[in-house]
Amino acid sequence: MKILIKKGRILNPSDQTDKIGDILVEDGVIKEMKEEIECKETPEKIIDAKGCYIMPGLIDLHVHLRDPGLTYKEDVVTGAKAGAKGGFTTILAMPNTKPVIDCADRVNYVHNKAKELAPIHVLQVGAVTKQQKGEELADIEGMIKAGIPAISEDGKSVMNTRIYKEAMQIAADHNIPVFAHCEDQNMVNGGCVNEDEKSKELGLPGISNAVEDIIVARDIMLAKETGASLHLCHCSTKDSVRMIELAKEEKLPVTGEVCPHHFILTSDDVVAGDANYKMNPPLRTKEDRDALVKGLKDDIFDVISTDHAPHSREEKQRSMTEAPFGIVGLETAVPLTMTELVHKGILTPMQMAEKMSYNPAKIIHSDRGRLEVGSPADITIIDPEKEYVIDSKTFESKGKNTPFNGRKVKGMVKATICDGEIAYIEE
Ligand SMILES: NC(=O)N[C@@H](CC(=O)O)C(=O)O
Numbered sequence: 001m002k003i004l005i006k007k008g009r010i011l012n013p014s015d016q017t018d019k020i021g022d023i024l025v026e027d028g029v030i031k032e033m034k035e036e037i038e039c040k041e042t043p044e045k046i047i048d049a050k051g052c053y054i055m056p057g058l059i060d061l062h063v064h065l066r067d068p069g070l071t072y073k074e075d076v077v078t079g080a081k082a083g084a085k086g087g088f089t090t091i092l093a094m095p096n097t098k099p100v101i102d103c104a105d106r107v108n109y110v111h112n113k114a115k116e117l118a119p120i121h122v123l124q125v126g127a128v129t130k131q132q133k134g135e136e137l138a139d140i141e142g143m144i145k146a147g148i149p150a151i152s153e154d155g156k157s158v159m160n161t162r163i164y165k166e167a168m169q170i171a172a173d174h175n176i177p178v179f180a181h182c183e184d185q186n187m188v189n190g191g192c193v194n195e196d197e198k199s200k201e202l203g204l205p206g207i208s209n210a211v212e213d214i215i216v217a218r219d220i221m222l223a224k225e226t227g228a229s230l231h232l233c234h235c236s237t238k239d240s241v242r243m244i245e246l247a248k249e250e251k252l253p254v255t256g257e258v259c260p261h262h263f264i265l266t267s268d269d270v271v272a273g274d275a276n277y278k279m280n281p282p283l284r285t286k287e288d289r290d291a292l293v294k295g296l297k298d299d300i301f302d303v304i305s306t307d308h309a310p311h312s313r314e315e316k317q318r319s320m321t322e323a324p325f326g327i328v329g330l331e332t333a334v335p336l337t338m339t340e341l342v343h344k345g346i347l348t349p350m351q352m353a354e355k356m357s358y359n360p361a362k363i364i365h366s367d368r369g370r371l372e373v374g375s376p377a378d379i380t381i382i383d384p385e386k387e388y389v390i391d392s393k394t395f396e397s398k399g400k401n402t403p404f405n406g407r408k409v410k411g412m413v414k415a416t417i418c419d420g421e422i423a424y425i426e427e
């Protein structure tokens with residue numbers, strides 16, 4: 001397909017290009033990129049991008065697609081469609097499915113299904129241990145051969161440090177990153193919201209910051225010993241920020257991500273009895289939230305991810321203690337980041353493109369995440385001025401579980417182009 005994108009603001013982190021121009025897409029790649037492109041034959045599609053940002057296709061390092069086994073919550077196809085609508089051209093699926101993705105066959109299942117049916121790239125992350133039981137290593141090398149971009153035990157931490165270190169060594173030897181969900185399992189003790197004044201007020205068991213911080217510290221030390229690239233998932237505490245800053249000062253191979261709910265909401269926002277405010281890690285205090293925002297601004301955090309965690313309506317209607325952790329995020333990440341960080345002058349549009357595309361690509365050693373002539377045509381077009389109200393009924397995702405339903409936002413995904421084809425267009 002031949003697509004001409006006209007007069008958008010091209011934001012390319014790889015060479016810091018920030019200028020108005022046209023992009024011509026043909027045969028899956030970026031054919032031309034300059035101030036004004038004249039086509040001899042009319043392209044099949046012309047997109048008027050006046051006033052819009054053109055970014056390299058967004059990459060979400062943290063998504064739960066629930067496939068196989070939990071497809072009443074989401075599946076590869078609905079999740080990928082939600083991703084396309086949210087501006088993502090690549091999403092990484094976490095392995096906490098049923099069964100857990102801990103061997104090559106299961107990786108192949110997701111990749112084959114996605115190749116056949118998904119409008120965007122889906123990359124399956126492999127589990128660290130068999131069935132995520134934390135006891136025996138998964139077939140990490142087999143999964144690497146099958147094409148996993150990373151390993152992760154997401155949903156929990158591998159509490160046995162010796163086993164985790166072995167896994168990190170394998171990851172280091174094969175030059176793939178380890179994505180760490182940091183949570184000391186023995187300290188959670190039934191907690192369901194942040195441990196603070198609010199949890200006391202609600203009479204709910206709390207999760208303290210140390211639950212996260214202890215494992216962040218441990219995992220950074222393991223990265224130091226093994227040389228593995230460590231990517232810290234959904235960071236939520238102010239001390240996580242300090243520890244990542246220190247690790248980077250020491251030039252350790254450590255990166256970190258923050259999710260929109262953690263840089264926007266605090267435990268004060270939790271509505272009693274509404275499990276759409278229940279996620280792991282929990283919404284923390286204002287001090288933590290402000291530290292995360294500053295960490296994003298100062299580039300201590302490399303990545304904004306969604307931790308898209310769909311659950312059924314019935315599951316999320318349970319009580320705060322009974323409902324599962326997690327909220328959806330694929331279709332709200334762009335408008336929330338635009339509204340809360342870019343329009344407020346905390347992040348530049350270029351920083352947004354870095355944290356949502358270029359840096360995630362670098363972390364998984366992908367050649368995407370850049371707008372360059374000859375590179376694969378994964379492109380996201382965003383109308384920064386478009387205002388609307390988030391309505392979960394319009395989501396492509398099966399999951400409607402979001403605390404942001406009804407929220408006013410400014411900044412909308414206009415089109416998502418993946419491998420030179422239109423994966424989503426707002427019409
Ligand atoms: N974040 C969550 O609250 N839930 C995730 C697990 C995870 O990402 O840790 C899920 O799988 O539902």
Ligand SMILES: [Zn+2]
Pocket residue numbers: 154155156181233234280
């Ligand atoms: Zn997690």
